[in-house]
Amino acid sequence: MTLPIGDYRVEISASGYINFTAYATVNENYNTYMETFLLVEGADGETGTATGQINNALTGNGVEGVSLSVRKGWNNSQNGTITPNLSGNNYRIVLTWGSNPRDLDSHMVGSLSDGNPFHVYYSQKSSYDGKIQVCNLDVDDTTSYGPETVTLNATTNKPYYYYIYHYAGSGSLATSEAQIKIYQGESLVGKFNVPTDLGNNRYWNVFAIVDGQIIVKNTITSSPDVSYVPDSESSTMMLDFDDTGEDQEIYLYFCDKNLTQYKKILIYQFSC
Numbered sequence: 001m002t003l004p005i006g007d008y009r010v011e012i013s014a015s016g017y018i019n020f021t022a023y024a025t026v027n028e029n030y031n032t033y034m035e036t037f038l039l040v041e042g043a044d045g046e047t048g049t050a051t052g053q054i055n056n057a058l059t060g061n062g063v064e065g066v067s068l069s070v071r072k073g074w075n076n077s078q079n080g081t082i083t084p085n086l087s088g089n090n091y092r093i094v095l096t097w098g099s100n101p102r103d104l105d106s107h108m109v110g111s112l113s114d115g116n117p118f119h120v121y122y123s124q125k126s127s128y129d130g131k132i133q134v135c136n137l138d139v140d141d142t143t144s145y146g147p148e149t150v151t152l153n154a155t156t157n158k159p160y161y162y163y164i165y166h167y168a169g170s171g172s173l174a175t176s177e178a179q180i181k182i183y184q185g186e187s188l189v190g191k192f193n194v195p196t197d198l199g200n201n202r203y204w205n206v207f208a209i210v211d212g213q214i215i216v217k218n219t220i221t222s223s224p225d226v227s228y229v230p231d232s233e234s235s236t237m238m239l240d241f242d243d244t245g246e247d248q249e250i251y252l253y254f255c256d257k258n259l260t261q262y263k264k265i266l267i268y269q270f271s272c
């Protein structure tokens, strides 16, 4: 659904199940995908259980001394991960999922400064741009839950495509409860939950990072899509004037050759 920008509280209820409250933030020009909610049979006031382990996203090992907040009325067996802070403009992408399928694989495809491609995944765990490690698969988990972590040090302004492949195990991406978090520096800059209504193909094309922007794709296909960000030769720019609110704004749009917008930058804002 389309909603005005803001923070939302979502009340979920069904006959015979414990009510549940979730929270979501809707940002400008950004699709917010909420996680799949598993309602618990029973009535409000009953108790549930909380189990799980908190792992380091770089090593997959358990972490001690963690404080944990628990949500009321939720029968939760989800494991968690925490990730050490990054400096600069590096990105860390952390994949977690449920028990089945047992093995999801993260892939990162991009270009080096000399124009040659690179592809980091379980059988090519790192790639170098000269002496700079541009991409590294820090952890490859093959036995459910994750975390599986990719670190990217973007050395060009060309697109870096991130996608997931259902490598082995029963079930499908749609039933995997897969979730991806993107960290830039010390900030969580993106969170995605796997779509549950886009079929049973094995590739989840999640997003691309290009020139500091996250371009969301979020499709499930029979082969990876690593071409949805238009290259600079076929793109164009347009200026647009927005006077619909109290303030007036001038935006610069980047568009592909079909004039489909993929990036929008606020150039100037003023009040009359």
Ligand SMILES: [Ca+2]
Residues within 6 Å of the ligand: 103, 104, 105, 106, 122, 140, 141, 142, 148
């Ligand atoms: Ca894996």
